Amino acid sequence: MRLPGRHLPAQRSCRGDRRRAGGLHPRRPARRRGALCVALLARRPGPLGGDAAGCGRPRRAVPAHRLRPRGARVARPLRPGDGEVRRLLVVKLSSLGDVVHAIPSAAALAARYPAAEVDWVVEPLAAPLVRALPFVSRTVVFDGGTAFREGGGAFLEAVAGLRESLAGRRYELAVDLQGLLRSSLVTVLSGAALRIGRGRWPWLHRSVAMYDHRRAPHAVENTARPLASLGIDPLGVYGAGLAAVEPLARDLRARGEALAASLSLPRPFVALLPGASRPSKRLSFAAAALPAPAVVLGGPDARGLGPPGAVDLAGELPLLDAVALALVSDRALGADTGPSHTAALLGASITGVHGPTRVGRTGLRGPRARSVGAPCGGCERRRCPRAGACLAEALREAVRSGGPGPSWPREAGTTTARAR
CATH class of the missing domain: 3.40.50.2000 (Glycogen Phosphorylase B;)
Structure with a gap:
């Protein structure tokens, strides 16, 4: 088997090239050089190192398995029927x-x-x-x-x-x-x-x-x-994935309608998913001007992040019930968190607000989902050195931009908030 991209002729180098090709020590004899030294020779301009012409008499070619590290495996695709x-x-x-x-x-x-x-x-x-x-x-x-x-x-x-x-x-x-x-x-x-x-x-x-x-x-x-x-x-x-989760989405929409009626939620309402495990990703809607009454959903980390007068159900509902309410909401706003990604994949009309994470890498994916990124997005920091000012600007842009549409995978579907 020949080396990819370069064929090593079976030649012996002259004394000077052999000393340089000996690898780690100039006094090491050339007959002791192994696969590592031969691989180093392949990087030199000549056929066996040294000048472009090479020198010496022919010698047998180096086997390909000598150039592979001991114990290494060659990946090959196996496709069972x-x-x-x-x-x-x-x-x-x-x-x-x-x-x-x-x-x-x-x-x-x-x-x-x-x-x-x-x-x-x-x-x-x-x-x-x-x-x-x-x-x-x-x-x-x-x-x-x-x-x-x-x-x-x-x-x-x-x-x-x-x-x-x-x-x-x-x-x-x-x-x-x-x-x-x-x-x-x-x-x-x-x-x-x-x-x-x-x-x-x-x-x-x-x-x-x-x-x-x-x-x-x-x-x-x-x-x-x-x-x-x-x-x-x-x-x-x-x-x-969209085709496979469609039966689950239909069931959750029916559950969401029944749950909204049993909780006497105002209709229409805006579902908020502000919580996240990382503090730099959490959203605060305390000063947000929302077009409809708000319902706060998610885990315990979302408590107290909604606007005044909102129905706070954070930490009170199981995961699928919270996603079901997001599916039947008029509009949803969420952080870069698990419930937001779940609601987006199942077809919720949701806008994701991203601060330290990159919109192109972890933006919401769904038929009616879009994402808004901060001007300095992508820093991946767990704590914002600007005290969340960039995330607040992205949130204001998400509220101003109106309801989300089927923007993915077009690049125009991801929005970056204007820097002030």
């Missing part, structure tokens, strides 16, 4: 927003293998959403973070329980959509015959989709990169 996969495991842990970004990828896997039972390993916060997905057969909840904080014994017990719940399923395929060490280890515990990962931990996967640090246009497509080794186009998973 539709009938070969009866049970499929999806691993996506982390936050609720990350799980929402992985739903299109899981839907594309279910469409690729229609006869397979799709199981999903997820953390407790996103378990209600994954359990409600129509194409997921079984939800496996793994709270590894809490067990790790409690101590080594609790963590080992949680890992043993996870292994026991996965061992009897006999998966043919396990797909790691997270790209972290803990998610890769979950695929190992599954015992699947074929494991697909993102390439950061290649020794834990049978087939590795090559990973680089270049970002796709959005986290949805970036999460879908491992599926390319199975013949699935990462750029086409978003449409599969």
Whole structure:
């Protein structure tokens, strides 16, 4: 096998070139140089280093396997047929927003293998959403973070329980959509015959989709990169995700209408989702001039962030009930947080307000969703050095800009607030 891009002629260098090609020490004899030294020679201008003409008599070519590090694997795409996969495991842990970004990828896997039972390993916060997905057969909840904080014994017990719940399923395929060490280890515990990962931990996967640090246009497509080794186009998973969640969206709209009537909410109303785990992403609507009565939704971190006179239901409703009310609202405004991404994917008319995060990477994705970014957006800081002034400006722009429309994936759908 020849080297890609350059062929090394089988030649012996002269004494001076041989000394320079000896690698790390000039006194080391040339006959001891190995694959590393030959690879260094390939970077020199001549055919074997030294001048362009080269010198010496012919010698046998260097085998290609000598140039590959010992123990390294060559990734090759393995594509099992539709009938070969009866049970499929999806691993996506982390936050609720990350799980929402992985739903299109899981839907594309279910469409690729229609006869397979799709199981999903997820953390407790996103378990209600994954359990409600129509194409997921079984939800496996793994709270590894809490067990790790409690101590080594609790963590080992949680890992043993996870292994026991996965061992009897006999998966043919396990797909790691997270790209972290803990998610890769979950695929190992599954015992699947074929494991697909993102390439950061290649020794834990049978087939590795090559990973680089270049970002796709959005986290949805970036999460879908491992599926390319199975013949699935990462750029086409978003449409599969919208079609797969449509039954769930219809059910939640009906639930939202009934819930709004039972709570005697004013109609129409504006749904607010201001909470977030990071303080630099939270929105404050205390001084916002909204066109209709407001209803504050989300977790406990959203309490007290609504305008005066708003109906504050933050921390009072389960996740799917809060999303159901956002679906039946006249308009919704939300931070870059999990409930906002869930409502956007299910079809809510929602505008996302982004401060430290990049709109192009984690903006809301949905048929009626749009995102507004701050002038200094993308700093990724957990605490804003301007005391949230940039996020407040983006919020004012979102309120002024009117109701959201089907702006994604057009770049014009993302708005940046005007700098003052």
